[in-house]
Amino acid sequence: MSITSNLNSIKASLPANVTLVAVSKTKPVLDLMQAYEAGQRIFGENKIQEMADKWEEMPKDIQWHMIGHVQTNKVKYMAPFVSLIHGVDSLKLLQEINKQALKNNRIIDCLLQIHIAEEETKFGLDENELNSLLSSTEFKEMKNIRILGLMGMATFTENQNQIKKEFKHLKSIFDSIQQNKDTQLYAAIDNFSIISMGMSGDYQLAIECGSTMVRIGSSIFGGR
Numbered sequence: 001m002s003i004t005s006n007l008n009s010i011k012a013s014l015p016a017n018v019t020l021v022a023v024s025k026t027k028p029v030l031d032l033m034q035a036y037e038a039g040q041r042i043f044g045e046n047k048i049q050e051m052a053d054k055w056e057e058m059p060k061d062i063q064w065h066m067i068g069h070v071q072t073n074k075v076k077y078m079a080p081f082v083s084l085i086h087g088v089d090s091l092k093l094l095q096e097i098n099k100q101a102l103k104n105n106r107i108i109d110c111l112l113q114i115h116i117a118e119e120e121t122k123f124g125l126d127e128n129e130l131n132s133l134l135s136s137t138e139f140k141e142m143k144n145i146r147i148l149g150l151m152g153m154a155t156f157t158e159n160q161n162q163i164k165k166e167f168k169h170l171k172s173i174f175d176s177i178q179q180n181k182d183t184q185l186y187a188a189i190d191n192f193s194i195i196s197m198g199m200s201g202d203y204q205l206a207i208e209c210g211s212t213m214v215r216i217g218s219s220i221f222g223g224r
C-alpha cells in the first residue's frame with residue numbers, strides 16, 4: 001500500500017468532525033510530501049528539532065503539531081511556527097510557551113495532556129492538577145496562549161475494555177470542563193473543543209468514545 005492510498009482510506013473512514021494529524025516522526029520529507037500532495041496539511045512530530053527542520057524545508061501552508069513531550073528550554077525553537085502543542089502538562093511549561101509566543105507576537109494554541117493510562121511512564125496531569133492549573137491566577141494572566149482542549153494516550157495493551165475505559169475517562173473530564181467553562185472556575189477558557197485521542201491501533205475506539213482529533217502515524221507512513 002502507498003502512503004497516498006493509506007491516507008485516502010483513513011480519511012474516508014473518519015467522521016466529518018474528526019481531524020486527522022498525520023504523525024510523520026522519523027519519516028523523510030519525501031514521504032511527508034506524498035501525503036502533502038494527497039491533500040494532507042496537518043503533520044505531527046514528537047521532536048522539536050526534527051519538526052523545525054521539516055518546517056524549513058516544506059511548504060508553508062502546513063500546520064505543524066507538536067505531539068511529544070516538550071522540554072521547557074526547547075520551546076523557543078518552535079514558537080515562531082508551531083500550530084498546536086498537544087503535550088502541555090505543567091504550568092511552568094505553559095508559562096514558557098506564553099513567554100515565547102509573546103516574543104513572536106503570536107498566540108500559541110495548546111492542549112493539556114491528561115494522564116489516563118495505567119503506566120507510570122506516560123506524561124500528563126491528573127484531574128486535581130488540571131483543576132488547580134485552570135483555576136490559578138497565573139493561568140488567567142497569560143494572554144499569549146489558548147487552551148483548545150485535552151490530549152491523552154491510553155495504556156499500551158491489547159485489552160480493548162481497558163483502553164475504552166481510559167478514553168471515556170478523558171471524555172468525561174473534557175465534558176465537565178466544557179460544562180463549567182463559563183463559570184468563575186474556568187473563566188479564561190474559550191474555544192474549548194478538541195479531544196486529541198487515538199493512534200493507529202486504537203483510533204476507531206477513540207472516535208466511538210468522543211475523540212475529535214486522531215494522531216495516526218504507522219497506518220499512513222508504515223512502521224518506524
Ligand SMILES: *Cc1c(COP(=O)(O)O)cnc(C)c1O
Nearest residue numbers: 023046067199200215216217218
Ligand atoms: C508516535 C505517536 C503517535 C502515532 O502512533 P502510531 O501508532 O504510529 O499511529 C500518536 N501520538 C503520539 C503522542 C505519538 O508519539
